[in-house]
Amino acid sequence: MDFSFSEEQQMLLDTTRRFIAKEYSFEARRGFRRQADGFSRDIWQGFADLGLLAINIPEQHGGLGGGALETMLVMSALGEGLVLEPYLASAVLASKAVTALGNPRQCAALLPALASGEQIAVLAHDEPATRYDWKAVATRAWPLGDGYVLTGHKSVLPHGTSADILLVTARLAAAGQPGALAVFAVARNTPGLRLLPYTTVDGIPACELWLDQAFVPAAAMLDAADDAEPALSLVLDAGLAAVCAEAVGALDKLLAATIQYAKDRKQFGTPIAKFQALQHRMADMVLHIEQARSMSYLAVVRSEDKDAATRSAAMSAAKVVIGQACRFVGQQAVQLHGGMGVTDELDVSHYFKRLMAIELQFGSTDYHLEQFAGQLA
Amino acid sequence: MNLNFTPEENAFRQQVREFVASSLPADIQYKVVNGLILERDDYVRWQAALHARGWGGSSWAAEFGGPGWSAVQKYIFEEECAAAGAPRIIPFGVKMVAPVIMAFGSPAQQQRFLPHILSGREWWCQGYSEPGAGSDLASVKTAAVRDGDSYIVNGQKTWTTQAQYADWIFCLVRTDTEVKPQRGISFLLIDMKSPGVTVRPIITMDGAHEVNEVWLENVRVPAENLVGQENQGWTYAKFLLGHERTNIAGIGIAKRELARLKRIAALEMKNGKPLIKDAVFSARIAQIEIDLLALEITNLRVLSAEEQQRAPGPEASILKIKGTEIQQAITELLTQAVGIYALPLRREAMAAGYQGEAAGPFYATPLAANYLNMRKLSIYGGSNEIQKNIIAQMILGL
Numbered sequence: 001m002d003f004s005f006s007e008e009q010q011m012l013l014d015t016t017r018r019f020i021a022k023e024y025s026f027e028a029r030r031g032f033r034r035q036a037d038g039f040s041r042d043i044w045q046g047f048a049d050l051g052l053l054a055i056n057i058p059e060q061h062g063g064l065g066g067g068a069l070e071t072m073l074v075m076s077a078l079g080e081g082l083v084l085e086p087y088l089a090s091a092v093l094a095s096k097a098v099t100a101l102g103n104p105r106q107c108a109a110l111l112p113a114l115a116s117g118e119q120i121a122v123l124a125h126d127e128p129a130t131r132y133d134w135k136a137v138a139t140r141a142w143p144l145g146d147g148y149v150l151t152g153h154k155s156v157l158p159h160g161t162s163a164d165i166l167l168v169t170a171r172l173a174a175a176g177q178p179g180a181l182a183v184f185a186v187a188r189n190t191p192g193l194r195l196l197p198y199t200t201v202d203g204i205p206a207c208e209l210w211l212d213q214a215f216v217p218a219a220a221m222l223d224a225a226d227d228a229e230p231a232l233s234l235v236l237d238a239g240l241a242a243v244c245a246e247a248v249g250a251l252d253k254l255l256a257a258t259i260q261y262a263k264d265r266k267q268f269g270t271p272i273a274k275f276q277a278l279q280h281r282m283a284d285m286v287l288h289i290e291q292a293r294s295m296s297y298l299a300v301v302r303s304e305d306k307d308a309a310t311r312s313a314a315m316s317a318a319k320v321v322i323g324q325a326c327r328f329v330g331q332q333a334v335q336l337h338g339g340m341g342v343t344d345e346l347d348v349s350h351y352f353k354r355l356m357a358i359e360l361q362f363g364s365t366d367y368h369l370e371q372f373a374g375q376l377a
Numbered sequence: 378m379n380l381n382f383t384p385e386e387n388a389f390r391q392q393v394r395e396f397v398a399s400s401l402p403a404d405i406q407y408k409v410v411n412g413l414i415l416e417r418d419d420y421v422r423w424q425a426a427l428h429a430r431g432w433g434g435s436s437w438a439a440e441f442g443g444p445g446w447s448a449v450q451k452y453i454f455e456e457e458c459a460a461a462g463a464p465r466i467i468p469f470g471v472k473m474v475a476p477v478i479m480a481f482g483s484p485a486q487q488q489r490f491l492p493h494i495l496s497g498r499e500w501w502c503q504g505y506s507e508p509g510a511g512s513d514l515a516s517v518k519t520a521a522v523r524d525g526d527s528y529i530v531n532g533q534k535t536w537t538t539q540a541q542y543a544d545w546i547f548c549l550v551r552t553d554t555e556v557k558p559q560r561g562i563s564f565l566l567i568d569m570k571s572p573g574v575t576v577r578p579i580i581t582m583d584g585a586h587e588v589n590e591v592w593l594e595n596v597r598v599p600a601e602n603l604v605g606q607e608n609q610g611w612t613y614a615k616f617l618l619g620h621e622r623t624n625i626a627g628i629g630i631a632k633r634e635l636a637r638l639k640r641i642a643a644l645e646m647k648n649g650k651p652l653i654k655d656a657v658f659s660a661r662i663a664q665i666e667i668d669l670l671a672l673e674i675t676n677l678r679v680l681s682a683e684e685q686q687r688a689p690g691p692e693a694s695i696l697k698i699k700g701t702e703i704q705q706a707i708t709e710l711l712t713q714a715v716g717i718y719a720l721p722l723r724r725e726a727m728a729a730g731y732q733g734e735a736a737g738p739f740y741a742t743p744l745a746a747n748y749l750n751m752r753k754l755s756i757y758g759g760s761n762e763i764q765k766n767i768i769a770q771m772i773l774g775l
Contacts, residue, residue, distance in 0.1 A: 349582035
């Protein structure tokens with residue numbers, strides 16, 4: 001049993017952390033939010049230069065061929081920095097989706113630009129009625145001529161507005177029956193796409209996406225497999241493991257900020273850190289965070305497990321523990337900061353909002369409790 | 378033991394219900410019921426409607442133009458207004474400074490200020506907290522130094538709700554630095570238009586502008602604006618804490634929000650069934666409703682004691698803690714009801730008359746902002762930690 005990191009892995013973590021510490025102060029982040037994309041293209045290039053965008057891409061397509069552990073290390077550092085850039089969306093989910101589902105020609109066409117940062121791709125799978133059940137998509141693809149017509153509505157798509165390529169999940173329509181699940185690489189300028197842009201509670205640019213009879217060529221369908229479900233399940237679990245790691249990074253920062261505040265803030269002639277009730281509250285935060293860290297490790301290890309049932313149970317368990325940590329630590333960090341905690345000016349509320357968003361994405365805590373419960377007996 | 382209201386109280390409830398139904402403007406009700414953004418004018422219109430009915434100061438004695446209601450009637454009034462979607466009365470004028478002026482102010486102050494508070498013509502804000510004085514309010518440093526027939530005030534107040542709209546501010550100021558902190562505080566009324574008063578917005582995490590910093594630089598305040606006696610301000614502030622606390626539980630607001638949660642849960646579908654029929658989700662609603670029922674009865678017990686002249690005291694802390702926890706739980710469960718559609722935060726879509734496209738169901742629009750905004754409930758009004766200290770000291774004698 002060994003919970004340590006190799007020298008190479010530690011270096012990856014340290015390098016990413018150093019970059020964030022230098023380039024991603026909270027004030028710098030405020031500036032990035034105001035940019036046209038809602039994030040910084042310079043930072044994105046910085047990630048590319050460090051090789052971070054290549055981690056989830058195979059070597060033969062310009063990548064580094066890394067895995068879940070490397071992703072976890074990078075994501076934890078990005079979580080500490082409350083990073084706005086589309087790392088999770090493009091460098092993890094979309095990169096893995098293309099790698100897993102694209103045929104060699106498609107991989108060669110799409111992946112190098114993702115690794116270099118030249119292009120951004122986003123996996124669009126949530127829909128209004130799916131309630132986290134990614135298999136239950138209503139988006140349909142009808143064969144037409146030498147391509148497909150896509151119609152559907154994708155919900156709350158982080159970084160959808162910046163995507164050069166939208167990887168859209170849809171079921172092939174044939175004779176009235178929804179058929180196999182497929183993923184289509186849809187170029188942003190495809191006629192028939194409509195976006196409603198907005199910002200989510202955590203400051204990330206996002207959008208609704210409608211495909212109104214959008215025609216895509218046959219080559220757009222990532223067709224390395226007849227049915228995308230098994231591969232897509234692995235891709236989404238990799239995303240889930242990544243977001244768990246991001247949450248742990250944010251949780252660590254939030255606890256550190258809370259401890260420092262409690263030491264600095266004096267009321268009734270003493271730092272409030274001296275009050276036992278608040279010490280116990282911070283101890284409770286430690287309990288949540290250490291459990292979350294443990295489950296983040298489990299998620300990394302199990303996310304690549306070929307046995308779907310084992311993998312699914314572990315991923316759900318991880319999301320439950322992390323979701324509960326997000327809620328408790330986030331709320332208590334705000335509470336312990338008093339009035340300052342509810343301001344926009346201080347970074348505490350921004351961590352709180354990111355943790356809120358993480359809890360609601362990739363399946364809420366209740367969703368995963370039910371998933372886990374479903375395999376109890 | 379009798380848990381029922383009297384026939385007279387029930388008739389009064391009906392009277393209030395009919396008044397609200399006929400006098401609450403529909404556009405205001407819509408905003409309140411659906412968690413949308415209220416404007417200054419909305420509060421002004423509602424206060425005017427109440428005042429026209431003689432109900433502008435629900436807790437005021439008849440001698441000051443109030444309806445002279447019993448504790449139970451005040452409770453019923455608050456509950457019915459909240460449940461029907463009337464905006465929460467901004468408390469600083471009607472419920473905070475007015476009772477202090479009535480109890481401790483001079484006749485001149487009563488004549489000058491009370492009628493305009495009642496009609497809503499003058500708005501008030503509360504100059505209490507400072508950067509260094511939050512939970513430890515007695516440590517306020519804003520100084521008021523006597524200079525002839527004025528006080529010269531210097532300092533900074535913070536978390537001042539709606540200072541941007543206020544005409545007047547009532548301030549706890551330090552008039553003696555040599556004594557124990559509580560003994561050197563005075564209660565001073567300051568015109569917000571005085572030279573030297575600067576208001577700076579504080580934006581909260583939901584993007585709202587509700588609270589402010591108020592900077593006071595060499596503000597000259599007529600000495601006749603001192604309420605009561607110099608250095609007795611802490612007594613008046615404590616009087617406020619014991620006064621008007623029995624509606625601190627916010628039962629009416631919680632009932633209205635719980636009804637909203639149930640409506641949304643009935644509209645949201647999960648696996649082909651309404652969410653309100655889902656075992657897990659409905660159990661969560663049930664827990665909240667049960668907690669609210671228990672709190673309602675506790676609130677009635679406190680009211681009953683008040684009616685029998687047993688002064689309410691630390692029990693208000695129980696009402697505050699449970700009331701705020703329940704309201705926060707409802708805002709949280711509302712976000713869970715709509716799942717990912719709780720993520721878009723679009724303040725422009727929360728404003729009256731927005732005709733654009735919704736991201737997801739329309740009712741999901743304000744839920745993130747509502748959840749974020751309500752984190753303040755457990756922090757303000759005496760944080761829940763302070764309330765537990767009060768319970769430990771005053772109820773348990775520890």
